[in-house]
Structure formats: structure tokens, C-alpha cells
Amino acid sequence: MDKRPTIIDVAREAGVSKSTVSLVLQNSPLVRDQTREEVRRAMAELGYVYNRSAANLRQSNAGxxxxxxxxxxxxxxxxxxxxxxxxxxxxxxxxxxxxxxxxxxxxxxxxxxxxxxxxxxxxxxxxxxxxxxxxxxxxxxxxxxxxxxxxxxxxxxxxxxxxPDYALGSRLATEQLVQAGARHIAFLGGLEGRGVTDLRMAGYREVLAQAGLKPLILPGRPTRSWGREAMIRLAEQHPETDAALCFNDLVALGVSSGMARLGRAPGPDFRLTGFDDIEESAEAWPALSSVRCDxxxxxxxxxxxxxxxxxxxxxxxxxxxxxxxxxxxxxxx
The missing domain is CATH 3.40.50.2300 (Response regulator)
Structure with missing residues (x-):
């Protein structure tokens, strides 16, 4: 005996999702008429029989x-x-x-x-x-x-x-830092081997290559505490660095905190940009430049x-x- 057709078989035959078939079976007004007809056609062709009593047991999870x-x-x-x-x-x-x-x-x-x-x-x-x-x-x-x-x-x-278009965001941010006069720009934060890190770094690498500038990348956890320690390490090991693009705003806010411990502040002497434009970016002092993703x-x-x-x-x-x-x-x- 052939296996009884299931709701998944109906969905596959109609070219819709399993949940759409469920909505049709519930006579939901949310489904377009054309879609409803396609699902019912598939049910008829496959010989699908709706077990309403079993469905009622699952009804509490609909939606x-x-x-x-x-x-x-x-x-x-x-x-x-x-x-x-x-x-x-x-x-x-x-x-x-x-x-x-x-x-x-x-x-x-x-x-x-x-x-x-x-x-x-x-x-x-x-x-x-x-x-x-x-x-x-x-x-x-x-x-x-x-x-x-x-x-x-x-x-x-x-x-x-x-x-959001992360690669474009990092390109816009790096271009602005270069146009503002920065020549030793670091990329701070983001774990190595992660796709999102590579994307948020892509525009940075591209702009520096076009400008003939050398990248400096310090990967790490995308947190405030890591950003604070990274800034201190950057000042000790790479004192020539004059700007940084951070993986996210949390890292950038941590970098700003690290600069305060060093008696410095983001601005003309060290330009700093974050990523995400969380609410705190505009409220920080000095206010943090950031890539807004809406x-x-x-x-x-x-x-x-x-x-x-x-x-x-x-x-x-x-x-x-x-x-x-x-x-x-x-x-x-």
C-alpha cells in the first residue's frame, strides 16, 4: 500500500510552504485566492485527506x-x-x-x-x-x-x-578616515574566520589597497572590554596608528574608554569609527561616528x-x- 500523502507532499506539489497549506486548511483569510486554489488542486491530485480532529490538537500553536x-x-x-x-x-x-x-x-x-x-x-x-x-x-x-x-x-x-551591506559600510567608513587625513588605520575586533568579520573588513581592505596604505588588523571578541585592552595594546605596540575602524560600536566604545585611560580622546589626533550605530553612539562623548544599518x-x-x-x-x-x-x-x- 502506498504511503498516505502528507501536508509536506501537498506543499511540495503546490510549490508553497507547509505553513501556507496549514493556513488553507484552516480557511485563513490571509492566503491569496490563487494560492488557495493551487493548494486545493494539489490536495485533490494527491488524494490528501485532512484530519481535522488531529489538527485541532495543534491549533494552539498556529501563528x-x-x-x-x-x-x-x-x-x-x-x-x-x-x-x-x-x-x-x-x-x-x-x-x-x-x-x-x-x-x-x-x-x-x-x-x-x-x-x-x-x-x-x-x-x-x-x-x-x-x-x-x-x-x-x-x-x-x-x-x-x-x-x-x-x-x-x-x-x-x-x-x-x-x-545590511556590511562591505559597503566598511568602505564608506574607511574612505572617510582616509579623506580626513589618517594614514595608519587599524581594524579592531571581530573573530577570525567568521563570514561577518570578513564582510565588515572587506571595504577596509579595498580602500587601503587603493590608497597604497598598509592594513593593521587586530582580531578579537566584539566587546567593550576587548576594545579597551586593544587600544592600550595598540598604543604600546603600534604608536604610529592614527585611526581605527572597529568591528562594531561596542568595540569602538571600549577603544574610547581605553583612550581615556591613556589621557587621550577620539578626534583629530586619533580618528575612531564604529559599526551598527547603536543608540549609545550618538550619546557618547565625543559622539561616535558609525555605520548605520537601520x-x-x-x-x-x-x-x-x-x-x-x-x-x-x-x-x-x-x-x-x-x-x-x-x-x-x-x-x-
Whole structure:
């Protein structure tokens, strides 16, 4: 006897997500008429029979979206998560939020729990590591899943990726430092071998090569404490350095703190630029130049992208880069 067709078989035949089929079965008004007809056609062709009593047992989890974040201690990721959650809530979806704290084993555990509890879709800012195990489980579940802000799985056809244009941001920042007269520019922070570090460094390398300047790269944890110690080490070992582009604003704020310990301040003698433009950047003294990613707008945009995929079967492009801009303040003038 042939195996009874499943909701996943229907989704595959109709070219939509599993969650879209579920919405059709629930007679949800969120599904377009054309999509609804395609799903019903697929059900008829496959001979799929809807078990309503079993579905009713799962009904409490309808409209549940998982939001998995690598580091909620960082205000950049917190603002993204808040904006995405509020946008999902405005459309009637509940959000399950988890912080993986850059721990791939915890990420795998969190993902498994969310899938077990029947989330309809996922937005993941992933920790690096255990990619096959983590994303393999999601692929088997067949639910719409976005990778955002950093790419861990290379399979962007299955797990579309979106992020601000980090390479452009680092290019704009480095160009401004060179135009301001800096000639010994360091890149501080970011862990080696991480895709997001390479992207945030790409424009820096490109601009220095074009200007005939030598790069100085000090990789490290993207935290304030590391930035503070890095500035002290930079002053001792590379006293000729006259500017720095930092992996993120937390590192840059730590560098500013380290300069204060040395009796210096960012500005004409040492130009300093961060990345992300978190709220504290504008409030610091002196105010910190930074690459603005409009992370709140990005969060709302990703929520909308996921819901179009979930409700209408509109799959996002494999890769999407969103605009950035350089905000020049006192620290790099």
C-alpha cells in the first residue's frame, strides 16, 4: 500500500510552504485566492485527506514564529529582535524568543525545542558551528526560515539570507578616515574566520589597497572590554596608528574608554569609527561616528518578508543586502 500523502507532499506539489497549506486548511483569510486554489488542486491530485480532529490538537500553536538570536546582550541584536517581534505581533503572530549566546550546541537544542512545539516559521541570526545538525533539522521540518545578519548555512535557496551591506559600510567608513587625513588605520575586533568579520573588513581592505596604505588588523571578541585592552595594546605596540575602524560600536566604545585611560580622546589626533550605530553612539562623548544599518527598519522588513513567504508562498531571494550609511560625528572628524 502506498504511503498516505502528507501536508509536506501537498506543499511540495503546490510549490508553497507547509505553513501556507496549514493556513488553507484552516480557511485563513490571509492566503491569496490563487494560492488557495493551487493548494486545493494539489490536495485533490494527491488524494490528501485532512484530519481535522488531529489538527485541532495543534491549533494552539498556529501563528507561532520562532526568533533565535546569537547575542541579545548586544544592543544591535536586541533592537533587531524587538522590532521584528513587534511587527509580527501587529499581524497577530506570537513570537518565541531565544538567545543562543554564540553557543552552537545551545542553538541546536533551542531549534529542536521550537520545532517540537510547532512553530510556523523561523527567523535566525545564527551562531556559527553545528550548521549541518541545526539546519538539517529545520529542512526536515519544512518550515519557512530566514537567516539574518550573518550567514551560517551556505544553502541560501532553502534558507534565504538577508543583512545590511556590511562591505559597503566598511568602505564608506574607511574612505572617510582616509579623506580626513589618517594614514595608519587599524581594524579592531571581530573573530577570525567568521563570514561577518570578513564582510565588515572587506571595504577596509579595498580602500587601503587603493590608497597604497598598509592594513593593521587586530582580531578579537566584539566587546567593550576587548576594545579597551586593544587600544592600550595598540598604543604600546603600534604608536604610529592614527585611526581605527572597529568591528562594531561596542568595540569602538571600549577603544574610547581605553583612550581615556591613556589621557587621550577620539578626534583629530586619533580618528575612531564604529559599526551598527547603536543608540549609545550618538550619546557618547565625543559622539561616535558609525555605520548605520537601520536595524529597527531591518527587523520590520524581515518580519514582513517572512510573513509574505508564510502566508502567500512568496519565497525571498536567496540573498538580500539592505542599504547602510555612514554617520560622521566628532570621533572621526
Amino acid at each position: 507561532l514564529v520562532g526568533l533565535v538570536i546569537n547575542d541579545l546582550r548586544n544592543p544591535f541584536f536586541t533592537e533587531f529582535a524587538t522590532s521584528a517581534q513587534m511587527a509580527l505581533s501587529a499581524r497577530g503572530y506570537a513570537t518565541v524568543l531565544a538567545n543562543t549566546d554564540e553557543d552552537p550546541a545551545l542553538q541546536t537544542q533551542v531549534m529542536a525545542a521550537m520545532l517540537e512545539h510547532g512553530v510556523s516559521a523561523l527567523i535566525v541570526s545564527p551562531a556559527y558551528g553545528n550548521e549541518d545538525e541545526t539546519f538539517g533539522a529545520i529542512a526536515r521540518a519544512g518550515i519557512p526560515t530566514l537567516q539574518v545578519l550573518r550567514k551560517a548555512s551556505p544553502d541560501t535557496e532553502t534558507f534565504p539570507f538577508a543583512a 536595524i529597527a527598519g531591518f527587523g520590520r522588513r524581515m518580519a514582513g518578508t517572512l510573513l509574505r513567504w508564510l502566508e502567500e508562498g512568496i519565497r525571498p531571494a536567496p540573498e538580500t543586502l539592505t542599504p547602510v550609511e555612514l554617520i560622521v560625528r566628532a570621533s572621526s572628524r
